[in-house]
Structure formats: C-alpha cells, structure tokens
Amino acid sequence: MNGTVVVITGALGALGRSVAELALARGARVAGIDHAQAEIPASDDRIELGGVDLSDAEQAKTALDSVAAHFGSLDALINIAGAFTFETVADGDDAAWQKMHALNVLTALHASRAAIPHLVRSKTGRIVNIGAMGALQAGAGMGPYAASKSGVHRLTEALAAEWKGKITVNAVLPSTIDTAANRAAMPKAEFDKWVTPQEIAEVVLFLASEAASGVTGALIPVAGRV
Structure with a gap:
C-alpha cells in the first residue's frame, strides 16, 4: 500500500486504531476522522481530523475535501464510525432507532458521497x-443496531452496483470484537473465541488494496472462532 491515501472514519476507536496502525506499517498515508478530538499533529504520512460529526453531510464533505487537499489525492475510504445499543423493541423508543441510523448509516453514506469524486480520480478507488x-439475523434486543447495520449492507451493495468499474465497494461483517469495552460489558464471555481488531484490519486492508480489484459488492463475515 506504499503511498496509498487511506481515510479511516471512527479512527480513534479500537478497530480504527488497529486499521490505521497496520495501514501505516504497510506504507500508506493515513487520515483519521473522528467525533472525538484529534490526538496527534499532522505529518507527511498521517493526519487526524477530530470533532467531526459525519452524520452531518456538510461536515463530512469538508473533512474529506480537507484530506484530499492535504495529501493531493484519496484512494480508499474505510467507514468504521458507528455505535451500538441493546434495546428490546417493546421496551424502547424511537430515539435509539434514530441514533443507530444516524451513527451507523448516515456516517457511512455521507463520508462515501463526499469521497466518491476523489475516489473516481484514483486508479484504485476503494x-x-x-x-x-x-445484522444477518437479529436477536432479542438487537433490533435498532441490526436494522442500521443491515442498512449499511444495502448501502454497500447499491454503491457497488452504481460505481462498478470505477470504485470497488465492500463490507466486512465482524462478530463480537475483542475490545476492552466488550470484555467489560460481557465479563463471562469466552474472549478467546472473539475476532480481534487485528484480524479484522487484515481483511479490511486486503479489500482496500490493489489485490482486491476483482471484489465488489461483497459482504464478508469475519466471525472469529465462534
């Protein structure tokens, strides 16, 4: 990935950090975008844009245009920004459904729309x-989250069809990710069966690489050892 410009949304979360570290190790230039405040100063191979609400279309466009201006190009967008909630349908309200839609679907939609003009100019837009x-089969309490992630799956398929031959668009479908937050939330779980952020990062960066030029519209499960 030497010299490839990779944008990662949700870059300051556990998965975002793992993807960024692996991309940098492979020679990519990395731009991280997050709702949290940026943590490091800009350099030749890395920038962080903090305080960005990607559920707002204008903020997304400003952020993606800034990345393209900083590096001079944009080759791959990795949409990690998102959130999770556990709430049953009967006991919940509309707020959780609206929040999941905004943080999981709209963030990916707005970042993708803003990135497309730049990605089309790249020979390897991803x-x-x-x-x-x-989201493949929602369990009890998973309604708002699963519905929003199903939206991400359909967004992936629609974008892949619309931009076939110009940009590849794929999605990685993790099971429970082995993070400190998930361990704290589920202390009795079998952590060794969970998929690690590093394992997911490997699949993500394959899809963002030239080697995946023939893959588009795919929903790829990364299920650990369950």
Missing part, C-alpha cells in the same frame, strides 16, 4: 464499510 454479523 470503499470498505463495517457491517455486522448480527
């Missing part, structure tokens, strides 16, 4: 979204 295994 979009990689993060879907969810849990």
Whole structure:
C-alpha cells in the first residue's frame, strides 16, 4: 500500500486504531476522522481530523475535501464510525432507532458521497464499510443496531452496483470484537473465541488494496472462532 491515501472514519476507536496502525506499517498515508478530538499533529504520512460529526453531510464533505487537499489525492475510504445499543423493541423508543441510523448509516453514506469524486480520480478507488454479523439475523434486543447495520449492507451493495468499474465497494461483517469495552460489558464471555481488531484490519486492508480489484459488492463475515 506504499503511498496509498487511506481515510479511516471512527479512527480513534479500537478497530480504527488497529486499521490505521497496520495501514501505516504497510506504507500508506493515513487520515483519521473522528467525533472525538484529534490526538496527534499532522505529518507527511498521517493526519487526524477530530470533532467531526459525519452524520452531518456538510461536515463530512469538508473533512474529506480537507484530506484530499492535504495529501493531493484519496484512494480508499474505510467507514468504521458507528455505535451500538441493546434495546428490546417493546421496551424502547424511537430515539435509539434514530441514533443507530444516524451513527451507523448516515456516517457511512455521507463520508462515501463526499469521497466518491476523489475516489473516481484514483486508479484504485476503494470503499470498505463495517457491517455486522448480527445484522444477518437479529436477536432479542438487537433490533435498532441490526436494522442500521443491515442498512449499511444495502448501502454497500447499491454503491457497488452504481460505481462498478470505477470504485470497488465492500463490507466486512465482524462478530463480537475483542475490545476492552466488550470484555467489560460481557465479563463471562469466552474472549478467546472473539475476532480481534487485528484480524479484522487484515481483511479490511486486503479489500482496500490493489489485490482486491476483482471484489465488489461483497459482504464478508469475519466471525472469529465462534
């Protein structure tokens, strides 16, 4: 990935950090975008844009245009920004559904729309979204989250069809990710069966690479050892 410009949304989360570190190790130039405040100063191979609400279309466009201006190009967009909630349908309200739609679907939609003009100019334009295994068949309490991630899956397929031959668009569908937050939330779970951020990062960066030029519209499960 030497010299490839990779944009990662949700870059300051556990998965975002793993993808960024692996991309940098492989020679990519990395731009991280996050709602949290940026942590490091800009350099020749890395910038962070903090305080960005990607559920707002104008903020997304400003951020993606800034990245393209800084590096002079944009080759791959990796949409990791998102959130999770556990709430049953009967006991919940509309707010959780609206929040999941905004943070999981609209963030990916707006970042993708803003990136497309730049990606079309790249010889290897790539979009990689993060879907969810849990959206393939929702369990109890998973309604708002699963519905929103199913939206990400359909967005992936629609974009892949619309931009076939110009940009590849795929999604990675993790099962439970082995993070400190998930361990704290599920202390009795079998952590060794969970998929690690590093394992997901490998699949994500394959899809963002030239080697994946023939793959588009795919929803790829990354299910660990469950």
